Amino acid sequence: MRRVRYSVAMSLDGYIAGPKGEFDWIPMDPDIDFGALLKEFDTLLMGRKSYEAAQKQRGGGGAMPGMQAYVFSRTLRQADCRDATVSADAKATVTALKQKPGKDIWLFGGGELFKSLLDLGLVDAVQLGIVPVLLGGGLPMLPSAARSAKLELTSHKVYEKTGTVLLTYAVR
């Protein structure tokens, strides 16, 4: 079965964005093959805030070319999203997606959506690019969650040029 994989960049103190949503602390390591990474996915899951932030940044659609995108929100209307499917029922939508054939499903963010899907037992893997910075505040990778989760380290890689450490875990 295809996996739901939470794949994000994180500061060493556990934030996926700065206090104002900043991403400027994330270095583009020349040795990280983002193209190869993108090819492992064909579907994108985003929370409303992450979708709106991406929309703003790209001046239009919030999703990515070649990916089926889903936005989870109780307030967004489908008419607001040309390039993504809006769902108010993460459990039903993600459960159905996992049963379809396909590549891995990228849980793009944010932490709130990760929390919801983790609490529902729908996340299979966590993949963090740990950036050597302490932000001291921001959007946490996992906001206060209903339960804890045991992980299994499945791979690791160090990118020497930026000191980014890529850790991949299976959710047990």
Place this chain on the structure above:
Amino acid sequence: MRRVRYSVAMSLDGYIAGPKGEFDWIPMDPDIDFGALLKEFDTLLMGRKSYEAAQKQRGGGGAMPGMQAYVFSRTLRQADCRDATVSADAKATVTALKQKPGKDIWLFGGGELFKSLLDLGLVDAVQLGIVPVLLGGGLPMLPSAARSAKLELTSHKVYEKTGTVLLTYAVR
């Protein structure tokens, strides 16, 4: 000059203890040489809460044999601490300690003391044993800090038996 090193175990989501101060999520990896690690230090810095938690756990003194221990608190009296020096002035005490000859200084915790010393520019290195678990809440490794800090990855090691990843950074 001897370094102040913040050396702690951390959950992947950034906590150094559970919501009730639990440490039961930290595995004792048989391949981690704690004896060798301890020998790199001769001085221990603790916040009041960490000291009191250690006192409770060990049923007596909060510090460690063979280490000069310092507890930072505005409320503790020296008479309450047989085995540690109480200081209400972290800046003066730590600055003076760094100028004395000796081994590295272990910033044992907690996050509040790390935050204070980081904001004062008195922390030289951060060393985290990243445990493969998501706690979903607890005591953060760095509570909301006044400023962010850039780090440089200086070493890494993976302990396969427990999946613990030891990352060491210099504070720039």
